[in-house]
Amino acid sequence: MMLTIIIFGLLLCGGFAWFMEGIKQNSARWIALGSFITFMVFFAFSIMNSPQSFNELQLFVRIPWISTFNIEYALALDHLSITLIILTFFLAIICVLVSWQEIQDKCGFFYFNLLASIAGIIGVFCAVDLFLFFFFWEVMLLPMTAIIAIWGHENRHFAAIKFFIFTQVSSLLMLVAIIATAYFYAQQTGALSFYYQDWLQLDIPLHLANYLMLGFFIAFAVKLPSVPVHSWLPDAHTQAPTAGSVLLAGVLLKTGAYGLIRFVIFLFPQASQDFAPIAGTLAVVSILYGAKMAFAQTDFKRLVAYSSISHMGFVMLALFAFNPIAYQGAIVTMVAHGLSSAALFSLAGMVYNRIHSRDLNDMGGFWQSAPRMGGFALAFAGAAFGLPGLANFVGEFMSLVGAYPHYPMLVILAAFGLIGSAIYGMVLFQTSFQGAPTKEIADLSMRELMISGSLLLLLLIIGLYPNLLLQYSMGAPSL
């Protein structure tokens, strides 16, 4: 019941915020902030007081929805989804805070979209009926497209359409795979089912499983994103408003990784193991290519966007190593990247609000006038290039240590990404904050200090005490 309340509550609050904005200006952001905090606290309390152990998927609700096709409304949670939902809530609050001043136009509608998108994302993380999953998958995309298309920067329509087409085409493949699997299930048992736990019992012949796995894989690889289907990401990130970038990088990319874990690897274990060398190679190409492309960029947000591609490569490499250490590393990397890229995009937004440019050539020497901001920029860039002590290091280290016994060559190549990340991290930090001062900018305001401070604190806590995440099993594949 709790999950249903949260998902529909968020949607209702979105509508309410939209409505209230028409009555009283600036009320929408307070409503959004309040509802995120309330639901987050509600969620955390319900989980803590729940008697169940979340080492396995715990079913919360399962009622028929479209009974003609045996489609059900089924939601469940385990540690993996709990972690990601908490991350989503946290970043949602960050999103509201970074949009506090930035969004002036059609405020109410903006917060409605934000809340709706978050509701969809939470739905994605807990749906265990594949049709319902697909439904939430679409629910989260539409408001996101709207956020890019309406409140984005100069080239927003192009970016929004590109984002939309990429994700739609790929989710079409997923839909085909879902329906095909459901029919296969019907062939085997005589009745349709879209229920995840039912599918886990299926014994799909390998030649069929290969194709089905590929359908899911492509959908999630686009979302992750992996080279060669990454190219929506730089455009979408660059053009989206700050909150959109934070949400995209912080959470939306994680839905891809989540899908890889929950559906690709668990539903088609054999097929994904056969596919692993290719996926691993794609991951390494993403790591190196992303790092190299990031170095070439002159646009602050574009640089961070390419660095995201590089980081998510580590996640994919770790997932397809089928090793418990690498698996844990992938999860830490997911959380860490969520925080660090959100931090860098917030920072980009703060800089943009001051100088109205994202071009690194327009920046330089900001440390002089904004030392606090510089300190945070350094820390966040440090997180991006994997400075030990911050969360990303633990994730990347565990991913690579775990993956090394399986793919020594690939891991050695991936390790070159560490050099690449140092190069773009240096370029990012040094061209914007060091050098001769070009402009005077205001240092961080209280609100911005709160955003950056909380992100840095979390990065440090996870970096120094990752057991906070690692103590849970997260349902590692027993392979």
Next chain:
Amino acid sequence: MSTTLLAALPFYPLVSFLLLIILGKRLSWQQASWLSVGAMALSALSSGVLVYQLSQSDVHVLTVQLWSWFSLKGSTGIADVNFAFYLDALSSVMICVVTGIGFLIHLFAAIYMKNDENFSRFMAYMNLFIVAMLILVLADNLVLLYLGWEGVGLCSFLLIGFWYQEKDNVLAARKAFIVTRIGDTAMAIGLFMLFKSLGQLNIVDVTQAAQVSWQVGNNDAYWIALLLLGGAVGKSAQLPLQTWLPDAMAGPTPVSALIHAATMVTAGVYLIARMHGVFLLAPEVMQYVAWIGASTLLLAGAAALVQTDIKRVLAYSTMSQIGYMMLALGAGAWSAGVFHLMTHAFFKALLFLTAGSVILALHHQQNLFKMGGLLKKLPVESTLFIIGLICLMALPGTSGFFSKEAIIAELWSSPTAGAGLWWCAIVGALLTSIYSCRLFFLAFLGKQRFDTQLHIEKSKLLRMSLLILAALSLLGGLISLDLQAVFTDMSAPVNKVNEPYWLHTVAIITPFIGITFSWFYFARYRITSNAEIKASQSMLSQFLRSGLGFDALYQWLLIKPYCFIARLNRRDIVDQMIMLNAWYVRLWHDTLSTSQNGSLRWYAAAFGLAIVCLVGVVTL
């Protein structure tokens, strides 16, 4: 009691760092320097106590676990990676050097940087550096060591680029970070391999497991040792990753003294000494270590001969001295290498700080050819500088003598070194004495070649820190390091029968030969009456001055191609390929939409034409 002391050791500077960063410019100079120097005094004091307690106890080892970081459950076992400190004789030496010299340099820096507007930020970075360095030397596992390793790299980056408004400093900082990062990556891969083959990352466990499961010359041991060597080479500025160190002199002088002479650059030496258990199993890599050390010491010595910047001479000299340490490690003379690390920290810190005083007195003039005649003007500094130089040249009786002789003595009959490397070391010693004399003559003798009024700092504290360092440099050779407990598993004592009788004599008189040679060869620097002397501009000098062209080589080999590819593909070729679809659709769209011109008459004509065609097709 002592475990608490050990656990708290890095936290004094850490607290000081946090306070300095948060309070920033709100602190006055007094408050900031009390805070940072006081924290250093506390850690120096407690490391003194710790080392004393350790020497009194029977176990010679002290460990403390702060908290568990993460654990790796591999197929070969569970490796717990903890925040845990491990103190033995080797790390005792290191913490004494780091906190002791660190304290003196902090004291110096508090006065040296007094007038900088970002004083508290500077001291904060220095404190943070000490934190990272302490974690590096105290780490009980290689991942925590890596944390310290990257931490000191970051601090080095921050401090080289401390005056970040100058483009050159920014680039030097970037270069230092990225070049060392290359080494760090090699080291990280080494850790992956280590975990794969041994299932351990704890240093003691690794050493034990390695000796149990590997034979001498094992392939895994070879690769792991080689990759760890890669990390050490990057951090310690050895061939082929040495190019960053001369540029790193862009930082303030106390930074050069602390990071780029006394402590951080010797981290590579510490790493190899710490992992000697693995290196002993890979004699080939030991040879590489020795040869890298020898070639760096010759290369850097040659480059130091022609530098015009006083700090760059010292930087190349540092590289060359670390070359000696590497040579010692490669030859299996572990104790001698670590001993030289310690004495070098004393006298090189002294040299850098004295050079800093000179530079300060000359209003930030670093060019040797714009100095001259300082002996009379700055007698105290000159004396201190001479003390530093005679230690560097290893004249008998000084600390440098004891440590360098200890190294040279072991080279000839070591199985992994030999006569060739012994001669390299001797030639290196000769070069050392020559460039030291040249430096001294240029700066302190001859005619005065500057026309500014000297700015003389009369602070007692400043003098005091220099005097203590001078005393250490002179007498540090008498400190006896008992590293037997650490290096017990050394290879069997080597047979020294074949050594010629003249070995020691040659080693001892080499510096004197160098001094005599320089006395005549550089006579023009000493007694010139010209107010202007110029640095040699011959091809050879310029080649040597540029550090034997490595910068240019890497520029062409690595940086240019990387930038070129990056620039070539700025628009992302993969994206272009995907956008080809969009272009294709758009092409059809454009073609077809020209036919939709909105003109009714065109539509009607097309309609009619189509009917005619259709009817024609049907009827025919």
Next chain:
Amino acid sequence: MTEIPLEHVLFLSCILFSIGFVGVISRKNTLFMLMSLEVMLNAVGVAFIGAGSAWRQADGQVMFILILTLAAAEVAVGLALFIRMQRRYRSLDIDELNEMRG
């Protein structure tokens, strides 16, 4: 009274239709286009009547009456549109009304 052969009627109808069609596509003024359209309709009407009399059936004439009413309705609607057009664009030139171009 000699009967007019069906071929002649159809020939006349074809010519009329072509004239009307050429009129539609060559005139720019919508009023003339409407008139040409009427010519085309009448051409069809002629063909129907001719065919009706050739087979001696009333259907052709019925069709013609239908076409006539249709043409009247069309003219009514068309002229009303032209008045709006004239008011709005100050022109009856069909080529200027190409807002639907792709």
